[in-house]
Amino acid sequence: MDTVRINPEVQQALKENRPVVALESTIISHGMPYPQNVETALRVEAIVREHGGVPATIGIIDGIGVIGMTTEEIEAFGKRGMSIPKVSRRDLPVIRARKSWGATTVATTMILAHMGGVKFFVTGGIGGVHRGAESTFDISADLEELGRTDVTVICAGAKAILDLPKTLEVLETKGVPVLGFQTDELPAFYTRSSGLKVDCRLNDYEDAARIVLAKHEMGLTGGILITNPIPEEFSIPAESINAVIDQAIQEMDEKGIKGKECTPFLLARIAEITGGESLASNIQLVFNNAAVGTEIAKAYSELCK
Numbered sequence: 001m002d003t004v005r006i007n008p009e010v011q012q013a014l015k016e017n018r019p020v021v022a023l024e025s026t027i028i029s030h031g032m033p034y035p036q037n038v039e040t041a042l043r044v045e046a047i048v049r050e051h052g053g054v055p056a057t058i059g060i061i062d063g064i065g066v067i068g069m070t071t072e073e074i075e076a077f078g079k080r081g082m083s084i085p086k087v088s089r090r091d092l093p094v095i096r097a098r099k100s101w102g103a104t105t106v107a108t109t110m111i112l113a114h115m116g117g118v119k120f121f122v123t124g125g126i127g128g129v130h131r132g133a134e135s136t137f138d139i140s141a142d143l144e145e146l147g148r149t150d151v152t153v154i155c156a157g158a159k160a161i162l163d164l165p166k167t168l169e170v171l172e173t174k175g176v177p178v179l180g181f182q183t184d185e186l187p188a189f190y191t192r193s194s195g196l197k198v199d200c201r202l203n204d205y206e207d208a209a210r211i212v213l214a215k216h217e218m219g220l221t222g223g224i225l226i227t228n229p230i231p232e233e234f235s236i237p238a239e240s241i242n243a244v245i246d247q248a249i250q251e252m253d254e255k256g257i258k259g260k261e262c263t264p265f266l267l268a269r270i271a272e273i274t275g276g277e278s279l280a281s282n283i284q285l286v287f288n289n290a291a292v293g294t295e296i297a298k299a300y301s302e303l304c305k
Ligand code: PSU
Pocket: 024, 026, 027, 030, 031, 104, 105, 106, 107, 124, 125, 126, 127, 128, 139, 140, 141, 142, 159, 189, 259, 260, 261, 262, 263, 264, 267
């Protein structure tokens, strides 16, 4: 049984050194409600194409890592939602041996993208160090993966459901460059600012591509994190979203929710409390990341000619 199955269109694009952009499936099954999850996933693929890239939505079907799912497969991930297990690195052997389906997180999407030779990956937000990690030890496997697997991840930073200063510290320890696309500040998902500095500001797509290439030339392991702020018109004021986040975290603690259920619970609860406003912002920032991420992948292909 193959480990990964690469869609022929993706395979051809990789062979011709054209830009390919990986996309994750946990954001579909666990990060957004149906039907917005499917609509968003398909629109993101269309945006990648409009910018001259080939999309490769990644998920696990019958134990095989699929790199470049079909529209029907994306619809199935959206409809089945939370009933598809959220798969992190530690879950991969079980999912394969049992030939199960699995929604891939940032960590596992990186692993499968790398196995398939895909260098760029666009998503909404990454996991990180959770608030209270000093007692729970809850640190997302996404950070570990960024430290070891060579894929460039384009996202809108991380949500303030996390402890952002601690998240940056862990990324520094693991040697992950954290770059800001046309910003000096780490974006905090719904808001453009966090008060924290990124390692370096990127001026344009080519600037980003040159840094990715430099890392490859040096043979350094691990990924690169490119953070791209949400467009101003879709951002939510920090005070209002932070009050919602605090409420959602308090409810999570009261309900005793722990481990891998934390992030999906918080995402769903924040969307509920804001009456869908946060979901609309979430969707828009993913669209924006898809456009910027594809342009960077394209600039990288140009440099490699
Ligand atoms: N953050 C978001 N949206 C998401 C996720 C995180 O704003 O959909 C998902 C991603 O798949 C990410 C995962 O890899 O949650 C992290 O989960 P955990 O915190 O359990 O590591």
